[in-house]
Amino acid sequence: MRILCIGSNSANALGLPCPPLTQAATDGAAAITLSAPEGIVETLRRSQYDLVVIQAPSPETRLIRHIRNSRLSTPILVIVTTTTPALTAEALALGADDCVLTTMDPIELLARLRAVVRRAGGHDSQTLHIGRLSVDVATRQICVDGKLVPLTPKEYDLVELLSLRKNQFLNKEAVLDSLYSGGDEPHGKVIDVMICKIRKKMRTFDISEPFLTLWRTGYRLNESAFTLTAAIMNTNQAPPHASRESSIPIRSGINIISP
Structure with a gap:
């Protein structure tokens, strides 16, 4: 599984993966590529990724909208420090495939990563x-x-x-x-x-x-x-x-x- 991890703020510009994501990637034998938000559309068009992970303090709707407006179908999972039902609903409505907290257990996060990739491929079960x-x-x-x-x-x-x-x-x-x-x-x-x-x-x-x-x-x-x-x-x-x-x-x- 190839994951493009993006940070959306200056404090996390390279999208350094949070510990649960790092552990999930290790357990699931996934390759993580770190990226800043700039040029993300060109990066996704140039290379093949199974999943985009956006890390932010709260759901980053601007970046989700930018990816989807560019007609890219790569699945998106958002990892946030905090959120509200309204913000999560907005992120999902704009095209995110899942939105989770940074406190999520790596086992559950890995299962969600796999499920998002599986559904994107047209499969509805394990x-x-x-x-x-x-x-x-x-x-x-x-x-x-x-x-x-x-x-x-x-x-x-x-x-x-x-x-x-x-x-x-x-x-x-x-x-x-x-x-x-x-x-x-x-x-x-x-x-x-x-x-x-x-x-x-x-x-x-x-x-x-x-x-x-x-x-x-x-x-x-x-x-x-x-x-x-x-x-x-x-x-x-x-x-x-x-x-x-x-x-x-x-x-x-x-x-x-x-x-």
């Missing part, structure tokens, strides 16, 4: 259903036709990410940031290797092409591959030849990135 594919975010398990697909933790993270952003091509930079949280990122070739390994595992479930590749752009989940029609067509085809694939050591970590 289990993402895409045709024959189901992704259980709570148990971190992926199934095809109810049968468990044996994935490594990073392979699961990749499939979950592409499932949540199923309508978008994600470039390698965005994928690496999401999977490795801005810390010790391996070479981008690791993503190609993981894609190959997942493809091989999916073929045993008659999923011939789970991902679409756009040269110099990235990868996207291939929804049509998980439809029942695709399964019927695959039964009439010879299984593809499995090629040898090398593996590259993968390291994980989290780091808060300055702009």
